[in-house]
Amino acid sequence: xxxxxxxxxxxxxxPEESVAFYRDVLGFEVRSDVGQGTMRWVTVGxxxxxxxxxLLAPSAVDPGLTEDERRMIxxxxxxxxxxxxxxxxxxxxxxxxxxxxxxxxxxxxPTDQPYGIRDCAFRDPAGNLVRIRQAD
Numbered sequence: 044x045x046x047x048x049x050x051x052x053x054x055x056x057x058p059e060e061s062v063a064f065y066r067d068v069l070g071f072e073v074r075s076d077v078g079q080g081t082m083r084w085v086t087v088g089x090x091x092x093x094x095x096x097x098l099l100a101p102s103a104v105d106p107g108l109t110e111d112e113r114r115m116i117x118x119x120x121x122x123x124x125x126x127x128x129x130x131x132x133x134x135x136x137x138x139x140x141x142x143x144x145x146x147x148x149x150x151x152x153p154t155d156q157p158y159g160i161r162d163c164a165f166r167d168p169a170g171n172l173v174r175i176r177q178a179d
Contacts, residue, residue, distance in 0.1 A: 056170075069130075120171075123150075127173070130176070132175055162175060
């Protein structure tokens, strides 16, 4: 089979803050922006990789969710335990320095992990964990 990853969703609370993080801090391009106010679905992705995107979507808007589930999602997002993504870069240390200089919240500095990779971690404005690993 020939299957690729096209788009993966991450929740947002404030679309403007999320766009600013992915565009201005990580250097991604905005590919589409649909909706208005906080009910916006914004697609971003790395320049030069048009086939791979992140959909920044309003959190907890599925009509099938109960109020308790919406509350739980909001609480998990606030703690940073709901959404996350793993990215890769050929120069992890250089990317880390740029992202830090652009004001991102650092969760973990570049670290050699016992399972064989080197990575670092940040939080986006919605609390999502953004891990970046050294590309092979």
